[in-house]
Amino acid sequence: MVSKRLSREAGHKRKFLAIVDGTPECERAVAYAARRAHATKGSLVLLFVVEPGDFQHWLGVEQIMREEAMDAANAALNAHATKIRESIGIEPELVIREGKPAEEIHKLIEEDQDIAILVLAAGNAKEGPGPLVSSIAGKGAAFPIPVTVVPHSLTDEEIESLA
Numbered sequence: 001m002v003s004k005r006l007s008r009e010a011g012h013k014r015k016f017l018a019i020v021d022g023t024p025e026c027e028r029a030v031a032y033a034a035r036r037a038h039a040t041k042g043s044l045v046l047l048f049v050v051e052p053g054d055f056q057h058w059l060g061v062e063q064i065m066r067e068e069a070m071d072a073a074n075a076a077l078n079a080h081a082t083k084i085r086e087s088i089g090i091e092p093e094l095v096i097r098e099g100k101p102a103e104e105i106h107k108l109i110e111e112d113q114d115i116a117i118l119v120l121a122a123g124n125a126k127e128g129p130g131p132l133v134s135s136i137a138g139k140g141a142a143f144p145i146p147v148t149v150v151p152h153s154l155t156d157e158e159i160e161s162l163a
Contacts, residue, residue: 014042014116015047015093019105020048020076021048027150029121032150034084034092035163036119044092045115046080048073049101070096109145120149 018033020026029047037044050069065068067150077094107113150159 002027013041013114015045015112015114016042016117016119017047017105017109017115019101020046020073020120021082021101022076023123025102025121025123025150027059027121028150028152028154029119030084031119032148032154032159032163033117033119033157034088034090036117038088038090039163042116043114044090045095045112046082046092046109047095047097047105048077049104050096050111050154051100063085066098080160103105116145118145118147119150121152124152 011097013161014037016031016037020030034044036042047066050066050073073096077096081094082088095108097108099107109118117141154162
């Protein structure tokens with residue numbers, strides 16, 4: 001069931017969702033989403049999904065690994081947020097989830113009815129566009145919002161002119 005988007009109603013702003021995952025292409029998606037949000041007077045949500053480990057039989061190790069993963073997620077989100085604040089002047093919303101990326105993206109979109117556009121970036125490797133784009137596009141995942149895929153090869157100047 002597709003739930004109604006609230007981004008066009010009074011008191012709401014259209015949100016652009018970009019995924020921070022440490023891949024080189026995520027830089028392009030974040031740059032485009034931030035510039036697009038600024039240009040359209042919308043807002044930006046940055047999501048980092050921590051994938052769960054397979055260490056249930058070593059609870060102490062699992063807890064340490066989870067804490068390290070959360071610290072890394074916070075550091076990555078904060079680095080992007082600082083860059084966006086300094087270069088564009090907007091304050092992004094930072095979200096950390098634990099689970100499978102495609103599932104957590106779906107859940108966040110369903111929970112936050114102001115999210116209107118998912119922005120991903122395609123990698124330039126011979127193997128394909130990247131794990132996130134492949135997992136979302138490859139399974140025919142139906143999203144209740146448009147998905148914009150930004151080419152990895154775009155420069156900052158090209159992103160600025162497109163956004």
